[in-house]
Amino acid sequence: MGLKAPHSMGTTIIGVTYNGGVVLGADSRTSTGMYIANRASDKITQLTDNVYICRSGSAANSQIVSDHVRYFLHQHTTQLGQPATVKVAANLVRLISYNNKNMLETGLIVGGWDKYEGGKIYAIPLGGTIIEQPFAIGGSGSSYLYGFFDQAWKEKMTKDEAEQLVGKAVSLAMARDGASGGVVRTVIINSDGVIRNFYPGDGLPLWHEELESHNSLLDILNASGPEPMNI
Amino acid sequence: MATTMVKENNAGPAQLLGPESASERTLYPYVTGTSVVALKYKDGILMAADMAASYGSTLRYKSVERMKSIGKHSLLGASGEISDFQEILRYLDELILYDNMWDDGNSLGPKEVHSYLTRVMYNRRNKFNPLWNSLVLGGVKNGQKYLGMVSMIGVNFEDNHVATGFGNHLARPILRDEWHENLSFEDGVKLLEKCMRVLLYRDRSAINKLQIAKITEEGVTISQPYALKTFWGFSAFQNPTVGAEGSW
Numbered sequence: 001m002g003l004k005a006p007h008s009m010g011t012t013i014i015g016v017t018y019n020g021g022v023v024l025g026a027d028s029r030t031s032t033g034m035y036i037a038n039r040a041s042d043k044i045t046q047l048t049d050n051v052y053i054c055r056s057g058s059a060a061n062s063q064i065v066s067d068h069v070r071y072f073l074h075q076h077t078t079q080l081g082q083p084a085t086v087k088v089a090a091n092l093v094r095l096i097s098y099n100n101k102n103m104l105e106t107g108l109i110v111g112g113w114d115k116y117e118g119g120k121i122y123a124i125p126l127g128g129t130i131i132e133q134p135f136a137i138g139g140s141g142s143s144y145l146y147g148f149f150d151q152a153w154k155e156k157m158t159k160d161e162a163e164q165l166v167g168k169a170v171s172l173a174m175a176r177d178g179a180s181g182g183v184v185r186t187v188i189i190n191s192d193g194v195i196r197n198f199y200p201g202d203g204l205p206l207w208h209e210e211l212e213s214h215n216s217l218l219d220i221l222n223a224s225g226p227e228p229m230n231i
Numbered sequence: 232m233a234t235t236m237v238k239e240n241n242a243g244p245a246q247l248l249g250p251e252s253a254s255e256r257t258l259y260p261y262v263t264g265t266s267v268v269a270l271k272y273k274d275g276i277l278m279a280a281d282m283a284a285s286y287g288s289t290l291r292y293k294s295v296e297r298m299k300s301i302g303k304h305s306l307l308g309a310s311g312e313i314s315d316f317q318e319i320l321r322y323l324d325e326l327i328l329y330d331n332m333w334d335d336g337n338s339l340g341p342k343e344v345h346s347y348l349t350r351v352m353y354n355r356r357n358k359f360n361p362l363w364n365s366l367v368l369g370g371v372k373n374g375q376k377y378l379g380m381v382s383m384i385g386v387n388f389e390d391n392h393v394a395t396g397f398g399n400h401l402a403r404p405i406l407r408d409e410w411h412e413n414l415s416f417e418d419g420v421k422l423l424e425k426c427m428r429v430l431l432y433r434d435r436s437a438i439n440k441l442q443i444a445k446i447t448e449e450g451v452t453i454s455q456p457y458a459l460k461t462f463w464g465f466s467a468f469q470n471p472t473v474g475a476e477g478s479w
Contacts, residue, residue, distance in 0.1 A: 098317075125286065126261040129261070129262045129313040129314040129317060
């Protein structure tokens with residue numbers, strides 16, 4: 001049967017709920033083929049004050065979907081007279097993704113906080129399926145994280161635990177996925193508002209076969225004293 | 232009006248490519264559910280489906296309900312593209328809403344819902360833009376049990392037992408052998424579980440987390456998710472090559 005394997009999508013995106021809100025995370029690499037067009041992109045985009053979206057796949061497609069949803073949500077908020085709910089935002093994203101499934105190639109994670117349901121995460125993969133989950137992962141880097149989350153995820157984490165989990169996960173994915181890299185960006189959304197964080201590559205933990213970074217070999221040689229070099 | 236932008240876009244740049252417009256057909260599914268199995272029993276219909284939605288070969292989502300109640304009398308199970316199933320549920324929501332708005336004491340039964348779904352699926356197939364699902368529709372109304380199936384190309388039929396996907400090949404032979412009129416609830420469940428266990432052994436996209444739904448004159452009940460025990464204790468499994476050294 002013509003069951004085509006899923007497109008590989010550059011990026012690692014994550015959305016995690018915790019006791020009181022959500023934490024969204026993403027890498028910052030945008031690639032065109034083998035070239036890294038932008039090494040510090042911001043893949044976590046604002047839809048409303050309380051709802052953000054993580055974008056993966058085609059940069060153009062994900063941007064235009066986000067723009068449309070932001071436009072409709074703005075109108076919706078005005079008419080409603082109060083902040084839009086995460087569910088409404090996610091369903092608007094689904095509507096566009098589903099009705100244009102033949103033309104779009106973008107996997108999205110919508111996350112936010114509203115007063116009715118608290119912190120919520122919705123995954124909207126290729127095709128326009130909408131799935132509400134306690135946590136969601138997406139993008140090509142996510143392949144490396146299924147096992148990690150199966151083991152590391154637990155319910156009712158604190159804000160700090162959740163952010164650390166997200167940071168660790170994006171960092172692990174970046175270590176193995178060529179299409180993910182750069183910095184780790186996180187966005188924490190709860191009743192108090194929104195906090196954006198930025199973790200540059202050299203601030204992240206080191207994994208297997210990764211080394212401490214230095215300014216120069218000379219520093220290493222000078223630090224360990226006048227010993228012969230080992231080749 | 233703002234909503235025009237999100238309507239189904241059949242035109243677009245692909246029209247410039249000539250008569251064979253790329254944007255006018257769904258070519259392949261992305262997030263898919265596997266088999267649904269169902270049978271008629273003494274009091275109504277029993278239906279089973281696991282809770283997996285796969286993304287190619289990855290078992291991506293493992294808590295997806297692939298069976299939903301429709302109105303008061305019907306139960307719909309789906310395999311295939313989940314986004315299309317979600318859209319079908321929206322169509323049916325509207326159908327049931329309008330039915331209720333008549334407020335005339337009548338309600339759509341499983342036969343009617345099945346007929347509606349058949350028309351939807353067939354008409355989409357004719358436009359070369361199918362809803363990529365195999366649907367199982369079961370229900371009871373006025374004592375009449377009904378169990379039917381619609382495929383993505385609009386093939387529809389009723390039977391005493393149906394299955395989609397792998398279930399066609401693995402479950403139906405079992406059902407053909409062991410199904411009989413007036414199965415008790417317990418026997419029906421055991422028979423479905425026998426089918427689901429075989430699917431678990433042999434279908435790569437199956438997971439060990441399933442639900443069984445029952446529909447009778449009283450209404451629909453969908454069980455909580457649960458897992459089946461599997462048997463691996465065959466001596467031949469322990470050491471498969473012991474009788475034929477050097478074989479694989």
